[in-house]
Amino acid sequence: MDTKIRVIVADDHPIVREGICACLRQDRRIDVVATASDANSLATQIADIPCDFVLSDIGMQGVNGESNSIAFLKRLVRQVPRPYIVAVTMIAHPQMVAGLFHLGVDGVVDKRDTAQSLTEAITAITGGRRFASPHAWEVLSAVQDGASAGAGTLSAREWDVFRLYASGMTIPEIAREFGRSSKTVATQRRCAMRKLGLRSELELIAYLQQIGLA
Incomplete structure (x- = not known):
């Protein structure tokens, strides 16, 4: 292949x-043209360096101090033209993985799968197909009928509530920390869970573990 597939990681x-x-560099078709450590640097690299694919973690910090890079990826998928987008993640919550496809990403690779899934994703997507690695497919198969996809971005305060809750603080303790009522903090936690498609305390704890907060 004369023209290599340009990738930003x-x-x-x-x-x-x-x-x-x-x-990726083991595949002679691929040229890694840039890397980024957060959504801000990713935005800069995409603006400055032409690429065909973006392989992006979704748990890294967002552009405006957001809790993750999903809001940025949501804006990126709406650009015309745009690179293909592969979300790379440890998150194994069915509604969230389904939500990524709902946003418009072209592929999802679970970090627990083999590195070969990365090049398989590029091959499949270049051929006109969406791609989910084996673990991602397993997670998607657990999506219940009627369940809403939920790959959302939390506000700064919602993220702070999650962070303190994961540290072991109770809702009343978090409320005192912020000078708010327990009802307000409980509402913020509930709204954050709804954005992420989390329906129970067990799902919330699993999510916090997957992103490294608990």
């Missing part, structure tokens, strides 16, 4: 970022 963990790059 984004992840806030250097070892993961370099591991993805090393895997």
Whole structure:
């Protein structure tokens, strides 16, 4: 192939970022043209460097201090033209994974799958198909009928509530920390869970574990 597939890799963990790059560079079709450590640097790289694919973690910090990069990816999928977008994630919540496809990403690769899934994603998407790695497919199969997809972005305060809740603080303790009522904090937690498609305390705890907060 004379023209290589240009890829930008984004992840806030250097070892993961370099591991993805090393895997991709073994494929002679692919040229890793840039890397990024958060959504701000990813936005800059996309603006400055032409690329065909963006492989991006969704848990890294967003453009405006947002809790994740989903809001940025949501804006990116609406651009015309745009690169293909593959979300790379450890999150294994059915509604959230389904929500990523609902937003318009072209593929989802679970970080627990083999590195080969990265190049398989590029091959499938270049061929006109959406792609989900084996673990991602397994998660998607657990989506219940009628369940709403939920890959949302939390406000700064909602994220703070999640962070403190994950640290072991109770709702009344968080309320005192922010000078708010317990009812207000409970509402913020409930709204954040709804944005993410989390329907129970167990699902919330699992999500916090998957993103490394608990």
